[in-house]
Amino acid sequence: MQKIPLQQTKSWENxxxxxxxxxxxxxxxxxxxxxxxxxxxxPNSPKKNSKDTSSSPVNYQMxxxxxxxxxxxxxxxxxxxxxxxxTYAKSAYKALNELEKxxxxxxxxxxxxxxxxxxxxxxxxxxxxxxxxxxxxxxNLDPPMEELYQNMKQNTRNLARNYQKxxxxxxxxxxxxxxxNLFYKMLQRVAKTDHFNPIEKxxxxxxxxxxxxxxxxxxxxxxxxxxSKKIPIAASLFFDDGDTRYxxxxxxxxxxxxxxxxxxxxxxAIKDAKAKNLKNFDFWGIAPENADKDHxxxxxxxxxxxxxGEEVDYAGTHDLIRKPLRYQLYKFLRKINRLVRxxxx
Numbered sequence: 005m006q007k008i009p010l011q012q013t014k015s016w017e018n019x020x021x022x023x024x025x026x027x028x029x030x031x032x033x034x035x036x037x038x039x040x041x042x043x044x045x046x047p048n049s050p051k052k053n054s055k056d057t058s059s060s061p062v063n064y065q066m067x068x069x070x071x072x073x074x075x076x077x078x079x080x081x082x083x084x085x086x087x088x089x090x091t092y093a094k095s096a097y098k099a100l101n102e103l104e105k106x107x108x109x110x111x112x113x114x115x116x117x118x119x120x121x122x123x124x125x126x127x128x129x130x131x132x133x134x135x136x137x138x139x140x141x142x143x144n145l146d147p148p149m150e151e152l153y154q155n156m157k158q159n160t161r162n163l164a165r166n167y168q169k170x171x172x173x174x175x176x177x178x179x180x181x182x183x184x185n186l187f188y189k190m191l192q193r194v195a196k197t198d199h200f201n202p203i204e205k206x207x208x209x210x211x212x213x214x215x216x217x218x219x220x221x222x223x224x225x226x227x228x229x230x231x232s233k234k235i236p237i238a239a240s241l242f243f244d245d246g247d248t249r250y251x252x253x254x255x256x257x258x259x260x261x262x263x264x265x266x267x268x269x270x271x272x273a274i275k276d277a278k279a280k281n282l283k284n285f286d287f288w289g290i291a292p293e294n295a296d297k298d299h300x301x302x303x304x305x306x307x308x309x310x311x312x313g314e315e316v317d318y319a320g321t322h323d324l325i326r327k328p329l330r331y332q333l334y335k336f337l338r339k340i341n342r343l344v345r346x347x348x349x
Contacts, residue, residue: 006118010245011082011136012067015216022210026070028079030099032063032092063088064096070107075330075337079104079112083136083318085125087116093124104326111331112324119319129322137289138320141305143313145278145285152274155312160267167268171225173234174272179212179219187212187219187239190255197258208253211241218242220273222265238265242273247283249273251308270311290315 010016020027065086068079085096104112114129115136116122143152153161177183188205195202211217219241223234237260241253251273256265274285287308291301293315299305325331 006086006088006121007246007248008062008065008086009083009117010216010243010248010250012065012084012086013245014067015214015245016082017067019210019214020067020069022213023207028066028068028070028103030064030066030068030096030103032065032095061088062086063092064099066096066100068100068103068112070109073110073334075334076110076327077107078110078334079107080135081112081114083115083117085114085116085122087118087121090121090123093122097125097128104324110325110327110334112326113321114324115318115321117318122319125324126319126322129324132321132323134321136318136321138318139290139292140316140318141287141290141308141313142316143274143285143287143311145274145283149275149278152312157310160310163264163267164271167264167271170263171227172237172263172265172268173223173225174268175221175223176272176276177219177221179217183219183221183239184209184212186221186236187241187253187255190236190239190257191253192255193258194255203253208241211243211252214243216244218244218273218276220269222268224260224263224265235260237263238269240266240269240273244277244280244282248286249277249282249284250286251288266307274311285313287311287313 014029017027017029066081066084068081068084071078071080079100085100087093087096100112113132113135114122114125115134116125119126145152147155153165156164184205188202188208191202191208212219219239221236222238224237225234226232236257238256239254240251243250243252251270254266254269277285289301290305290308291299295302295305323331
């Protein structure tokens with residue numbers, strides 16, 4: 005049975021509230037619950053740190069983000085909708101359609117993880133550029149640690165086993181302002197080196213403050229001079245949900261790139277997840293199997309695969325178009341905006 009994605013849960017909705025996002029939450033037999041900022045204190049609004057606690061199976065579930073544009077709003081369902089089986093697709097579609105009419109959206113952007121269960125939706129949708137990763141890499145944590153080591157690529161296995169010999173130490177740290185600032189600076193350095201826009205600091209702070217988030221930092225202690233202080237050289241953010249740990253954000257200090265700081269963090273995060281009896285470690289996004297060697301994700305895809313595991317494919321991003329003329333104008337304006345940004349780089 006398909007697992008409910010973290011991005012389709014009340015826990016993820018709490019994160020969106022911290023980011024001042026407008027959301028709706030629909031589950032079977034429930035009316036759509038609006039969770040806009042001005043009515044979050046109503047009895048129907050989800051409470052902070054709330055979780056999905058129902059013991060009975062959920063047949064369908066949708067966390068819907070309402071996005072604004074000059075032409076009107078649209079909906080976005082990150083890794084949604086969740087459909088337990090394809091037989092529940094029509095009733096979930098009808099529930100969403102009622103909300104779409106009420107909110108007068110231009111389109112709804114969906115990312116169902118199971119193409120089979122969401123076939124009814126996908127027949128009515130148009131393929132769009134993927135937002136969340138369509139392919140991911142997942143490591144099964146059930147085998148003993150020694151077997152996991154054996155399934156790694158040789159170089160990764162050697163570094164994972166012996167990183168301490170290089171003066172490295174990994175700690176699962178408190179989510180303090182100091183550690184947040186340290187992590188953010190590392191992310192900025194990576195973004196500058198690899199030429200992409202880093203996550204905004206308020207967003208990172210909101211993510212780190214969630215109860216399902218954890219932060220690991222790798223420290224390096226030089227042999228000389230003696231009594232050297234520990235130097236933070238890499239940091240990574242992880243999310244836990246159900247039986248899975250997700251590898252979300254990672255940054256490092258380029259001055260120590262020859263040291264296996266990120267490998268050290270990942271191996272300790274895997275050990276920590278096993279100690280919590282989690283079943284899967286999701287490396288969160290890889291390049292497609294047939295991608296060109298110069299694909300922007302090629303490097304970290306090879307790195308993630310070196311830990312062992314298997315590829316998991318989702319349905320990708322699709323748009324349910326409700327107002328065709330406005331949708332075409334929206335797409336045209338987005339294209340113009342991208343061209344302007346490219347020229348101004």
